[in-house]
Amino acid sequence: MSYKHKIKLEIEKILNGTKTNVQVEKTKLKEHGDVATNVAMVLAKELKKNPFEIANDIKAKIENLKGLISKVEVAKPGFINIVVDNLALAESLIEVHSQKDKFGYAPSKSKEKVLVEYVSANPTGDLHIGHGRQAAIGDSLANVLIADGYDVYKEFYINDHGEQMTRLKDDARIKYWELKENKKSDKIDFEYQITIDKYIPLLVNEPGTTADNIGEKLKERILNDQKSLLGKCNVKFDNWFSETSLHTEGKAKDVLEKLKESGFTYEHEGALWFKAKEFKDTRDRVLIRSDGRPTYLLADIAYHINKIERKNKKLITVWGADHHGQEISLKGGLHALGYDDSSLEIVFVQLVSLKKEGQEVKMSKRAGTVVNTEEVLNEVGSDAFRYFLVESHPNNRMVFDLDLAKKQDKDNPVYYIQYAHARCCSIFRQITNPTGSSEERNVSTVTEKELSKWFEEYAKTPEIFMNLFAVNKEEYEATKTLILKILDFPEEISLSSKSRSPGRIGNYLKELATDFHQFYTVCRVLSKDIKILKARLGLTWATKITIANGLKILGINAPESM
RNA sequence: GCGCCCGUAGCUCAGUGGAUAGAGCAACCGCCUUCUAAGCGGUCGGUCGGACGUUCGAGUCGUCUCGGGCGCGCCA
Numbered sequence: 001m002s003y004k005h006k007i008k009l010e011i012e013k014i015l016n017g018t019k020t021n022v023q024v025e026k027t028k029l030k031e032h033g034d035v036a037t038n039v040a041m042v043l044a045k046e047l048k049k050n051p052f053e054i055a056n057d058i059k060a061k062i063e064n065l066k067g068l069i070s071k072v073e074v075a076k077p078g079f080i081n082i083v084v085d086n087l088a089l090a091e092s093l094i095e096v097h098s099q100k101d102k103f104g105y106a107p108s109k110s111k112e113k114v115l116v117e118y119v120s121a122n123p124t125g126d127l128h129i130g131h132g133r134q135a136a137i138g139d140s141l142a143n144v145l146i147a148d149g150y151d152v153y154k155e156f157y158i159n160d161h162g163e164q165m166t167r168l169k170d171d172a173r174i175k176y177w178e179l180k181e182n183k184k185s186d187k188i189d190f191e192y193q194i195t196i197d198k199y200i201p202l203l204v205n206e207p208g209t210t211a212d213n214i215g216e217k218l219k220e221r222i223l224n225d226q227k228s229l230l231g232k233c234n235v236k237f238d239n240w241f242s243e244t245s246l247h248t249e250g251k252a253k254d255v256l257e258k259l260k261e262s263g264f265t266y267e268h269e270g271a272l273w274f275k276a277k278e279f280k281d282t283r284d285r286v287l288i289r290s291d292g293r294p295t296y297l298l299a300d301i302a303y304h305i306n307k308i309e310r311k312n313k314k315l316i317t318v319w320g321a322d323h324h325g326q327e328i329s330l331k332g333g334l335h336a337l338g339y340d341d342s343s344l345e346i347v348f349v350q351l352v353s354l355k356k357e358g359q360e361v362k363m364s365k366r367a368g369t370v371v372n373t374e375e376v377l378n379e380v381g382s383d384a385f386r387y388f389l390v391e392s393h394p395n396n397r398m399v400f401d402l403d404l405a406k407k408q409d410k411d412n413p414v415y416y417i418q419y420a421h422a423r424c425c426s427i428f429r430q431i432t433n434p435t436g437s438s439e440e441r442n443v444s445t446v447t448e449k450e451l452s453k454w455f456e457e458y459a460k461t462p463e464i465f466m467n468l469f470a471v472n473k474e475e476y477e478a479t480k481t482l483i484l485k486i487l488d489f490p491e492e493i494s495l496s497s498k499s500r501s502p503g504r505i506g507n508y509l510k511e512l513a514t515d516f517h518q519f520y521t522v523c524r525v526l527s528k529d530i531k532i533l534k535a536r537l538g539l540t541w542a543t544k545i546t547i548a549n550g551l552k553i554l555g556i557n558a559p560e561s562m
Numbered sequence: 563g564c565g566c567c568c569g570u571a572g573c574u575c576a577g578u579g580g581a582u583a584g585a586g587c588a589a590c591c592g593c594c595u596u597c598u599a600a601g602c603g604g605u606c607g608g609u610c611g612g613a614c615g616u617u618c619g620a621g622u623c624g625u626c627u628c629g630g631g632c633g634c635g636c637c638a
Contacts, residue, residue, distance in 0.1 A: 029581075038580060041618070051618080077618060079581070122638065163637050271636055282564065282634055289636040296638050324566050325633045350567065351632075355574090392575065395567055397631065399574070404587080408600070411587065419600050427597050442596065495578060507576055510585075517601055526597045540597095562600065 001095075002487060003088040004035060006068055011039060014061050020046065024082075026484070033073065033081035034484065040078035051078030089480070090465035092487050096542040098459040104489040104549050106149035114150045115307050116142040118318035119230065120157040123222045124168045125195040127229060129352045129389075129400065130320050132373035136389035136555070137349055138318040139235045140502035143553040145316075148497035153312070154237045157303060160219055161243040162296055167191050169215025175200040176214045195222070229374055233382040234555035246302045252294055255302040255337070256287065264336040279332030300326070301333035304344060308334075314343055316500070318394075321348045347500055350397040352389070357403065371400075380405040383556045387414040390554055391503045413510050417547065418559055420513035424544035425560040427525050431537070443526040444533050451537075458538045467535040471523070478522040482515045482539065486546050493553075502553065509550045516543050 008024045015022070022039045040055035047054065055074040062082075063072040071083035096103045118138025121131050139154070146152045159165075171190040178185050179200065190196045195218075203209055203217055223240075230236070246252045256272075259265050264275045270290030274297065277284050287298045307315050319326070324346075331341040354361045354371050361371070377385050384405040391413075392398045408415055431446055446454075457464055468479050488508070496504040525536040548558040 025578085032581070041580085044618080076581070159638065286636045291636080295636070321567065322632060323638075326638085348567075396575085397568070401574070413586070415600055419598080423598065430597055499578075520597080521602045524597065562598080
């Protein structure tokens, strides 16, 4: 349990009876202690008492909690400022070591099933950078939800049915004919020109390819390429769900029948319409075209109902912001069939533009400036790709700075964070595999055997870490700042999960790296004083654990050396 | 016209209704005989687009307004 939570519980104990939610927050200024609570001001109204008096009452009751709180002060309107006892910090560090790669993770409190759907591109060509961002955000969001204790299932919805697919397959068939017959058709330009030029020459001479199956083969090939491309940046799905299967298995038809029964449909000009306006949409929407083919909307409703039937309590669907117009009709469809549409949450990811050599290039299909995910990924590498695309909030449009992402120095936050991790590891290499004698390096000698014994102690003996604090003021400040930052991690995961903004983890890691680099500069870990050495090695390892756990959520590597 | 999203330092962005709004980059000045200088410290930089309101307290909540992006297909 975190020191913050312990303090919160103590205050709640004192206030038993009042229902007020006690908030214990980290302070911004050192003069305000380590943490503060505004509970006196919140209570002032309820109790009709002066907040300052309430604060002083609480102060009197908590200031003698040895081992948890070392100092309490009441400030201006009624803030209660608390300095945490070093022992509480030492005890918290034990938890980092005992939980290891699960540190920060919520104890699977709910095991509530959540299905996160993301990317879900048409298998009609290359993924553009917007899909890349959806992949980075969707995957990291799913990971952060896992860390927050949910039972998460990652899914890609393959839009392999409908008008776009029909057009692609038509293009494929004609191009196939052109290549086979070595003739030119009267088709002037293909809708999917780039895709056709890229794939059809590769497929045309494959054994078994015919005019009839070239379209299907093309689809499979594109899908595989999308899969392997996403795999290259650690985006892997539990399931690839085919839209076509909804039709072949009759699920779309079942939903259609139910919608008809619900009375929210009508026929008009040969098509079947859904009364979306009754659900506050701007207009009604077509479910079945006049030629009898179903629209994406029908399939989408059927797909989401299928998700609910698979016992998912929460559905999170990640869409590009250009699709927000579809939200109301989809939710309306669920609502019309009696499903609770509040379980469906759509995260809209805003567009990406690219900055190259200082110039911003806007994505435009017409201008031919669509930025390809593969090109960017190959150019900057998976780690930078994941970091930059997830960093800012999904609701914000973002500018991807290609030149910055390619930089391999301190300007690039990815390297800055990874370097902090590598530095931690490097210190341990020095201990177990030193260059030069320990005398020269002025370090106590530690055998491998001793070191592994220390690791056992780190997970259960808080007293070890008390030696971190018996140092000069500068060292003390740097050390304490780092510890407090490490201990923020579980809360950071929770906030990131609740606000559906996995990019928070990236910002957190940047701060953690800063605090570690500062600690490293001020405090020499490899010390002659064995007690200090032992304590600082433990803290360094706790930092390493935290950075690695955070990077894992973002799908970014944590290198041991750079 | 209607709907969704965004306006915070020159640039890219943080900022769970709390105290004096923060980083990084860019610009300038410093720091390597010892754990990786892929690092650290310092200086410069702001009417949080604007107005009104709610509150003990607003960058954060509400209404309005200005600016920008996206959407309003029998495409997805």
